[in-house]
Amino acid sequence: MTTLTLSEAKPVERPHIKEKYDHFIGGKWVAPSSGEYFDNISPIDGKVFSKAARGNKADIEKALDAAHAAFPSWSKTSVAVRSKLLNKIADVIEENLEMLARIETIDNGKALRETRAADLPLVIDHFRYFAGVIRADESTISEHDEHTVSIALHEPLGVVAQIIPWNFPLLMATWKIAPALAAGCCTVVKPAEQTPTSIMVLMELIGDILPPGVLNVVTGFGVEAGKPLASSNRVAKVSFTGETTTGRLIMQYASENLVPVTMELGGKSPNIFMKSVADADDDFFDKAVEGAVLFALNQGEVCTCPSRILVHEDIYDVFMERVIARTKAIKMGHPLAEDTMMGAQASNDQFEKILSYLDIGKQEGAEALCGGDKASLNSGLENGYYIQPTIFKGHNKMRIFQEEIFGPVVSVTTFKTTEEAIAIANDTMYGLGAGLWSRDAHELYQVPRAILAGRVWVNCYHAYPAHAPFGGYKKSGFGRENHLMMLNHYRQTKNMLISYDKKKLGFF
Amino acid sequence: MTQATNLPRVLITEAAMDVVDTLRKRFGTDLMFHQSGGCCDGSSPMCFEKGDFKVGTNDIWMGKVYGCDFFMSADQFEYWKHTELTLDVTPGRGSSFSIEIPMGIRFLIRSRLFTMEEFENLILTKTGEEVLEEN
Incomplete structure (x- = not known):
């Protein structure tokens, strides 16, 4: 399909x-x-390798x-x-x-x-x-x-x-x-x-x-x-x-x-895209689209996975159309192939757990904008643990918005005002990472300060250079x-x- | 027609019952479950010898499943309370201190939304502290 x-x-x-x-x-x-x-089993093919x-x-x-x-x-x-x-x-x-x-x-x-x-x-x-x-x-x-x-x-x-x-x-x-x-x-x-x-x-x-x-x-x-x-x-x-x-x-x-x-x-990190992101179709817009698709980095197995996209309702269509297209272009395949962009989930139980979340997401009425299932690969990878990068549309009270799935699954919802964006962002048990994307100089400072998280990436995401302190607020640790x-x-x-x-x- | 009341919040599959039996025999003790939150092995149910994990006022007791107390932290329960949980088991190499892991299997939760009618007739929850006081 x-x-x-x-x-x-x-x-x-x-x-x-x-x-x-x-x-x-x-x-x-x-x-x-x-x-x-x-036995140590490789997730690539489900075989014992050491x-x-x-x-x-x-x-x-x-x-x-x-x-x-x-x-x-x-x-x-x-x-x-x-x-x-x-x-x-x-x-x-x-x-x-x-x-x-x-x-x-x-x-x-x-x-x-x-x-x-x-x-x-x-x-x-x-x-x-x-x-x-x-x-x-x-x-x-x-x-x-x-x-x-x-x-x-x-x-x-x-x-x-x-x-x-x-x-x-x-x-x-x-x-x-x-x-x-x-x-x-x-x-x-x-x-x-x-x-x-x-x-x-x-x-x-x-x-x-x-x-x-x-x-x-x-x-x-x-x-x-x-x-x-x-x-x-x-x-x-x-x-x-x-x-x-x-x-x-x-x-x-x-x-x-x-x-x-x-x-x-853990985390359930919000990635917030303010209205000004779509003011122009330029390099910055392209960077923001990539920033949303970074949920698929490391197959989503990152404590800071930007697993909730919060996008201003006025730019939802133009922004998400691009995000969905970019997500569909993620190359899956053998993790040792040099052009593979997303590999296998780390173990079978993780694979099963992610599938159980795809199921609850659909039951709760979330709409799968792309993906939504396992990825059946061939050429020796039939028994590996591959999941399609998945975007769900729903609302923040759904379990897929609240629980760390630890897979390539992102849930998107919209907001009308900055206050609403901050309220949704903070409506979570966790406070590890967050992303804020904007062209507005005031928002760039004020919104990150209002987010209860230990790391807020501003106009970037998933960078981990030494000398930038990393750790959690709330139930994300200390x-x-x-x-x-x-x-x-x-x-x-x-x-x-x-x-x-x-x-x-x-x-x- | 009488309406069913005290509906369970947590169910268990036969495969998971077998694992619970095996673990009870191996450890010679009753068991307990605590549903974990996020990160690597998170959002998975953790199985411990009864009493090994200390619960308190901020844990919710969701009932007994196959004789084992099942808990979740109160803030997490807020987001889970409208779903029926089924404790299942899958092959896999989990990490964490859950005691079934050396068997090469992992407990897993499958979920279903309660209907509104079911939701109004569920068993009452208690806090971890209340459960400790009763025991």
Whole structure:
């Protein structure tokens, strides 16, 4: 019925991937204590392409032992050395960018053009960013009076736990690992069970750059490996990216241990197109159309997916006609083909969940303007997890407007006034991302200020440069990644309050 | 004609019942569900050993499904309350701490809109705190 636009290129060659990968603990490859491995299925074709170690509490304890052994020395390693090692990691990744991009595509299912142009370059830059900022980092000193000086000095928290999502496996791992190491912490990382392989290939490349035990990676299932890590009384902090229920569970564990957490949770980000967007059919209008279609980036598997289009009713027809045409032109196909624009959803259960939302959307009376179904691809992709990019028209109380579908599905509605646009934008549990598109100088400042979200893209969307703080308002979490302020999420403050007065107080 | 009252908000498929039975046996305990919100594995039902996930005044108890308490956060319930949920299961590699995941399967919610008549005759919800006090 629906005609899909298909990729025409042949997939590039697959790099060598080992049959199975062990844990990386204390600078060594360590077999899982259970002796068991689990299948890693590629979303491209639904086939097993490698196995990952099935970690459990004993493996987590081993990793925590190694991290604690490394911490006294790593925390005192000079920033010059820490910075040099982070830069070296970046260099090695850069030398292996193409191979890592292909493996990331096989592991996650996203198109190669994205892993090549976004995931891996951002990984490299992120290590360099934290290598750079710690060289210029300073503590503070204040003179309270002529005899009293207060020094506020940063000290690393210790051994931290970091739980990584599967949507950008290497990039999200880097967002956590780079600031933790830069701050002087040692870490135990638990990758997502859908994407446990690319990070292990990365560890093969960079594992010997750092002292043993500074960076440990244990693969496994949430309940078997993630839970003992998040609930351990030997971690000084837990950093988590994922959904709200698990976020609450991790905070519950952290409350038992009285340790801090940072949470990057979900979103249902509004992308607002003001009336002035259509004042001219020019480059800016074209950019805004692309900005609306960015819901399909990474197959919609982004916490900030602009999954609600709010468009002024006067420009709805002219704008959406272009958006629908551009969406229909998205080339689907083998994720390793160089011209594929949108690849596979990361796992079968995600695929099924997205289909269940397409169903509820139709039941609630939303109109599918394009897509609305799975995409049946052939040539070996029959068992992969492909969904057509879908645009629904409806209203903001519908479940498809309120729940994070985490797929290439956007819901569009109209507004009459700026106040109504802001009200719709804020009528959500979440506050992670938002977009505002306008040619009006006043709106460009006032509307973003009125939106309750941690990141508002203004006349752009889906850019994630290092040094732009990223994190949520409301139920989208707290803590700011991707910025030097993340260093303070991995440090505590040592205050030395010093008296230079030889005279006694005179109280006793 | 008498009108049906106390209609359930959450149903369960036979396949999901089998999984609940298996997990009950394996963990030797009753189970509970909490419907998650957004992000990677979000908008999915999470299965825990009963009591492992702490619910409170801002959680809504939507009833028991096959003997398991089913909860959702109150603000999320506002947007879900007009839909009947069916707990199902699908093959797949989910992440999160939901306890069925090592079996290579994932609980999943399928939804249907209640009719107006059904909507007026649903079981009463309670808060998580009220459920804890009763137990």
